[in-house]
Amino acid sequence: MSTEYSNDSSLRRIRTIADFQFGAGAGVAIFPDECNFQFSTTGRIRQVRIGKERLATVRAQDGRLTLGITAAARLCAHLAPPAYRVAVQEDVAPFVADGKNAMAKHVVVADEGIRAGDEVLVVTAGDVLLATGAALLSGREMLAFNYGVAVKVRQGRGSECFQER
Numbered sequence: 001m002s003t004e005y006s007n008d009s010s011l012r013r014i015r016t017i018a019d020f021q022f023g024a025g026a027g028v029a030i031f032p033d034e035c036n037f038q039f040s041t042t043g044r045i046r047q048v049r050i051g052k053e054r055l056a057t058v059r060a061q062d063g064r065l066t067l068g069i070t071a072a073a074r075l076c077a078h079l080a081p082p083a084y085r086v087a088v089q090e091d092v093a094p095f096v097a098d099g100k101n102a103m104a105k106h107v108v109v110a111d112e113g114i115r116a117g118d119e120v121l122v123v124t125a126g127d128v129l130l131a132t133g134a135a136l137l138s139g140r141e142m143l144a145f146n147y148g149v150a151v152k153v154r155q156g157r158g159s160e161c162f163q164e165r
Contacts, residue, residue, distance in 0.1 A: 010037045014048055014056070014065075021064055021119065022075060022084060029078035030071045031055065067119055069155045072132035076121050082111040085121050086135070086142060086151050096122050097130040099156040104137060104145040114139035122151055131156040 014035070015027025022030075031048060035055065038047040048055045048071075055071040058064070067075065075084070087109040088102050096102050102122050114120055114135050122131040133153040135142075142150040 007037065010045055011035060014045060014058070017058065017063065017065055018056075022079065026075060026078060030067075030074045065119060066134075066154060067132045069129075069132060069157055072121055072155075073129055073157075076123070076127075076129045081123075081127050082109060084111055084114065084118065085123050085127070086110045086114070086139075087123050087125050087127075088130070090124060093124050093128075093130055094159070096153060097156045097158055099131065099153055101149045101153050102131070102133070102151040104142050104148050104150040107142040107150050110139040110142040110150075112139040114142070116141075120151055122153065129157060 011031060011033065015031055018027035018030050019025070032050065034050060036049045037045050038049065040046045040060070045058050047057050050070070053070050054068040056065045056067050059066060086102060086107055088096055088106045089108055092106045108125055115138050116135055118135045120133065120135045121129060122133060123129055131153045132155055133151045135151055137145065137148070137150050
């Protein structure tokens with residue numbers, strides 16, 4: 001009996017995880033048909049890539065996705081604001097885009113549905129994607145607190161997001 005997945009079943013599996021985590025249709029929006037998969041030694045999906053670029057990693061402890069910046073951009077284009085978004089002040093946007101954490105005192109808008117631990121998109125007030133990371137506070141807490149880290153940034157877009165404006 002083989003424990004390996006076919007490429008089609010891996011794609012269906014990863015899209016189902018994305019739909020569960022981010023809502024219906026997110027899986028198709030994030031993961032195109034030409035995705036490649038990297039498996040663990042136990043045969044489970046670990047990373048999803050397009051060419052050499054990482055789209056997402058499946059966390060071993062809970063099976064949820066951590067997004068790369070390319071997948072975050074695809075998700076941002078798919079979801080209508082404010083879904084899974086944390087908007088920060090314009091003056092801190094370059095720092096967040098460089099991979100620095102988003103602090104609660106700099107958050108101007110946050111989706112109230114965000115829970116601590118969720119994968120979120122950090123954007124400007126104009127909905128320009130800056131980074132992706134894990135929420136350390138709920139959406140309401142991000143707006144209420146004046147101290148502490150709101151989003152632990154995993155990957156920023158760098159200066160390229162300011163050239164799109």
